[in-house]
Amino acid sequence: MAFELPYSLCFLLLLLQLPFSTIAQTYNNISFSSSLTAQEDGNPNWPSPSGEFAFGFRKIGNGGYLLAIWFDQIHEKTIVWSANRNNLVQQGSTIEFSAEGLILTDSATGTQTFISDQTGATGVAYAAMLDTGNLVLATRDSNNLWQSFDHPTDTILPTQTLNQNSTLFAQLTATNYLEGRFMFTLQFDGNLVLYTTSFPLKSTNVDYWSTKTVGSGFQVIFNQSGCIYLTAQNGSILGVISCNATSTQDFYQRATLDYDGVLRHYTYPKSTNTSSHWSTLAFIPPNICTAIVEYTGGGACGFNSLCSHDDEAPMTNCSCPKSYILVDQDDERKGCKQNFVPQRCDKASSETDHFDFQEILYTDWPSGDYEHFKPVNKEWCKQSCLNDCFCAIAIFNDGSGDCWKKGIPISNGKTNSDVKGTALVKIRKENPADPKKKEGLTPILIGSVIMLIGTILVVLIMTYLVIYRIYYRKALVSQLYPVVQGINLKCFTFMELKEATNGFKEELGRGAFATVFKGVLASDNGKCIAVKRLNAMAKENDLEFKAEVSAISRTNHRNLVQLLGFCKEGQHQLLVYEYMSNGSLASFLFGESKPNWYQRKQIALGTARGLLYLHDECSKQIIHCDIKPQNILLDDTFTARIADFGVAKLLKTDQTRTTTRIRGTKGYVAPEWFKSLPVTVKVDVYSYGIVLLEIVCCRKNFEEQALDENQMILADWAYNCYRQKKLHLLLQNVDDDQAMDGIKKLEKYLMIAFWCIQQDPSVRPTIKQVTQMLEGTVEVSVPPNPSSVYVQSK
Numbered sequence: 001m002a003f004e005l006p007y008s009l010c011f012l013l014l015l016l017q018l019p020f021s022t023i024a025q026t027y028n029n030i031s032f033s034s035s036l037t038a039q040e041d042g043n044p045n046w047p048s049p050s051g052e053f054a055f056g057f058r059k060i061g062n063g064g065y066l067l068a069i070w071f072d073q074i075h076e077k078t079i080v081w082s083a084n085r086n087n088l089v090q091q092g093s094t095i096e097f098s099a100e101g102l103i104l105t106d107s108a109t110g111t112q113t114f115i116s117d118q119t120g121a122t123g124v125a126y127a128a129m130l131d132t133g134n135l136v137l138a139t140r141d142s143n144n145l146w147q148s149f150d151h152p153t154d155t156i157l158p159t160q161t162l163n164q165n166s167t168l169f170a171q172l173t174a175t176n177y178l179e180g181r182f183m184f185t186l187q188f189d190g191n192l193v194l195y196t197t198s199f200p201l202k203s204t205n206v207d208y209w210s211t212k213t214v215g216s217g218f219q220v221i222f223n224q225s226g227c228i229y230l231t232a233q234n235g236s237i238l239g240v241i242s243c244n245a246t247s248t249q250d251f252y253q254r255a256t257l258d259y260d261g262v263l264r265h266y267t268y269p270k271s272t273n274t275s276s277h278w279s280t281l282a283f284i285p286p287n288i289c290t291a292i293v294e295y296t297g298g299g300a301c302g303f304n305s306l307c308s309h310d311d312e313a314p315m316t317n318c319s320c321p322k323s324y325i326l327v328d329q330d331d332e333r334k335g336c337k338q339n340f341v342p343q344r345c346d347k348a349s350s351e352t353d354h355f356d357f358q359e360i361l362y363t364d365w366p367s368g369d370y371e372h373f374k375p376v377n378k379e380w381c382k383q384s385c386l387n388d389c390f391c392a393i394a395i396f397n398d399g400s401g402d403c404w405k406k407g408i409p410i411s412n413g414k415t416n417s418d419v420k421g422t423a424l425v426k427i428r429k430e431n432p433a434d435p436k437k438k439e440g441l442t443p444i445l446i447g448s449v450i451m452l453i454g455t456i457l458v459v460l461i462m463t464y465l466v467i468y469r470i471y472y473r474k475a476l477v478s479q480l481y482p483v484v485q486g487i488n489l490k491c492f493t494f495m496e497l498k499e500a501t502n503g504f505k506e507e508l509g510r511g512a513f514a515t516v517f518k519g520v521l522a523s524d525n526g527k528c529i530a531v532k533r534l535n536a537m538a539k540e541n542d543l544e545f546k547a548e549v550s551a552i553s554r555t556n557h558r559n560l561v562q563l564l565g566f567c568k569e570g571q572h573q574l575l576v577y578e579y580m581s582n583g584s585l586a587s588f589l590f591g592e593s594k595p596n597w598y599q600r601k602q603i604a605l606g607t608a609r610g611l612l613y614l615h616d617e618c619s620k621q622i623i624h625c626d627i628k629p630q631n632i633l634l635d636d637t638f639t640a641r642i643a644d645f646g647v648a649k650l651l652k653t654d655q656t657r658t659t660t661r662i663r664g665t666k667g668y669v670a671p672e673w674f675k676s677l678p679v680t681v682k683v684d685v686y687s688y689g690i691v692l693l694e695i696v697c698c699r700k701n702f703e704e705q706a707l708d709e710n711q712m713i714l715a716d717w718a719y720n721c722y723r724q725k726k727l728h729l730l731l732q733n734v735d736d737d738q739a740m741d742g743i744k745k746l747e748k749y750l751m752i753a754f755w756c757i758q759q760d761p762s763v764r765p766t767i768k769q770v771t772q773m774l775e776g777t778v779e780v781s782v783p784p785n786p787s788s789v790y791v792q793s794k
């Protein structure tokens, strides 16, 4: 009894203490119902007896928390293992140790995950964080039922072994722990291999280092004295990865498959001070830039990127050629893209003066050539590339006179003193100069001098006008939207938005995938916002989600609703937009106070211009797919602003398609949706046509309470009125005199709408042509009957 009492008291104390403080020094065995909670400050953890390693939650940027093991006595706190790198959990999540094992509970979703899978095993007595960095679950007599060493992430530690079928996955980037683009695996056939993966899948792409060994019972051993080698079943050494008599007494050691695809053996002096850091003892492959040669995938650095290797540098260097920029600032291995408008094929010959070459010595992209010439000289090679709109880069080999032309994307780019070849990268000149070179300046004929001067004058005047226009436009735009800048996209927390919307109280609208709420940003002078809460399954992959969100945020036009920010926390996916004080076009058109003719014209034109921007003018074409009056909002000057673009891409694609399907045939949905024909920008033109009819007639396309049944569907009714020259019948809804005396104008708008709603997408005009017709710069011809495909109207 006297023995038991203090024990249970102690246990009680522990339980009381648990949620509040680290239970650090109290004991080293983790007992049942111990738990840790992910919290903002401090990181409560379970340390190993020596304190060298710790197990607990680590906050990863704003993304959430990683349940991890790390080196706890160095200031980097380098993570060596983690349980949930593909699914970070949110603040308040817990890890609990019970008789069933280690259970991770995500506070955001409530989902529980078993970290340890000692399935079927009974008799778990304790868990312990060992001084080797191994987290174990053991029986009373210290048999390990489960250990983290058997489930490595990207790192192995001294005393750890890898058995056949074990794999290390590199993390995606320096700050993103997601399983990334490279793996190191001891295969079941006995081969020890480094592979690139077809990220985001885990399937292997190309091997860039291997031992080519065959057999069973093989192991990769990282032994106590810091040697890493492959052994056969009988213990004989088949290959050594790294061996240096660096004692684990004096040095921390680890071998990590880094996010750049290199497996490095690192050491860190234990007599640590702030200037200490991890230094590389050995690494494989010797040069990753040249090791990856397969033609699938982007290589070590991504498409169009250049890889350079430096034995001393901590990480492989990826860079973009001049005039190319990273596709994603946060992930340089996504590759590079042209930061200029590429040469147009329909104008290739007239545009040759606008392009030039950047020469990069000792550089090659070995793949992707579509033409080869030999023997030629460098000028010939350049000229050939210049005249060819497909050619983005040419590789010229001075020694052999080879010229390879390549189109983008190209992969495995490398720059290294032993590469034979010069890359000629075609770039657009910043200021395309006068095409005539100096030879042209020694003219003999006075006439040509005069012509030259004349031309220069014209060019000057034009330049002045262009600059004036650009400047003027710019001034206008920045005046209207002082906040807009794609990069200013804000990442909100769910709590912030919950507060801003007063607990999602005031609903502004509701759609198939989302509900929109009004909110007020206290932090931003009480600015009003519209918060769209996605209820459909969005992209699970945070990176893809963010990529789509940032694509949306880069659009900026006076006829689009600007995205201000977003929130993605677990299942909470929200987008934050400017608030539009005059509501939606639907309530304006079909509500009490109807717009006047002038307003309707402006709304029709504004909507067309917004669509034109999405289709033709932004960096990446966006098909809206859901143009309807509910998605066209009106700001305080009643300017039409298109909302909801790009959102379809945030969702899983099949969802959008099937839900659209349900909406019925006579809606805003173009007929090709129902015929599994390819969906092009013309679906938006179709929807726009229906909306245009609604705008000019001020009534819904489908009206059940119509006077008689041939008036129920506006598109059909309007076409009948048009054909029988009885347009005044269409204006019953409009008590605006201006419209009556403008029957001719109305006719023009109807004709444009009928062109837009043609069954055959190829007959419909582009939105650009629509805009020109609305503006009056292009005549509108007589449209065919929109409801007939096969029967040609008279």
Ligand SMILES: *[C@@H]1O[C@H](CO)[C@@H](O)[C@H](O)[C@H]1NC(C)=O
Pocket (backbone or CB within 6 Å): 028, 029, 049, 125, 126, 128, 139, 140, 141, 142
């Ligand atoms: C943990 O518990 C086991 C069994 O109860 C015991 O053998 C072991 O010594 C304990 N370890 C520590 C560090 O207390």
Ligand SMILES: *[C@@H]1O[C@H](CO)[C@@H](O)[C@H](O)[C@H]1NC(C)=O
Pocket (backbone or CB within 6 Å): 163, 164, 165, 188
């Ligand atoms: C490895 O996996 C293969 C099948 O994928 C299996 O046949 C083999 O037994 C496994 N080997 C070991 C050592 O687990």
Ligand SMILES: *[C@@H]1O[C@H](CO)[C@@H](O)[C@H](O)[C@H]1NC(C)=O
Pocket (backbone or CB within 6 Å): 223, 224, 225, 226, 227, 229, 237, 243
């Ligand atoms: C580790 O492996 C190396 C190379 O096989 C060997 O020389 C050394 O003795 C080993 N150290 C231990 C502690 O097993």
Ligand SMILES: *[C@@H]1O[C@H](CO)[C@@H](O)[C@H](O)[C@H]1NC(C)=O
Pocket (backbone or CB within 6 Å): 215, 232, 233, 234, 235, 236
């Ligand atoms: C151990 O196994 C390897 C490969 O399985 C073999 O090449 C070697 O001869 C064996 N050595 C001994 C001593 O059996």
Ligand SMILES: *[C@@H]1O[C@H](CO)[C@@H](O)[C@H](O)[C@H]1NC(C)=O
Pocket (backbone or CB within 6 Å): 243, 244, 245, 246, 281
């Ligand atoms: C072992 O590592 C030390 C640095 O820690 C280095 O100076 C030495 O050259 C290495 N020896 C071998 C054989 O690589």
Ligand SMILES: *[C@@H]1O[C@H](CO)[C@@H](O)[C@H](O)[C@H]1NC(C)=O
Pocket (backbone or CB within 6 Å): 269, 272, 273, 274, 275, 276
């Ligand atoms: C810190 O360690 C480095 C070597 O690891 C040593 O050169 C330096 O003198 C140390 N600094 C202090 C202040 O101890």
Ligand SMILES: *[C@@H]1O[C@H](CO)[C@@H](O)[C@H](O)[C@H]1NC(C)=O
Pocket (backbone or CB within 6 Å): 308, 313, 317, 318, 319, 415
């Ligand atoms: C990376 O490589 C590029 C091109 O070779 C070079 O300009 C740049 O300085 C390198 N960066 C580093 C950090 O080595």
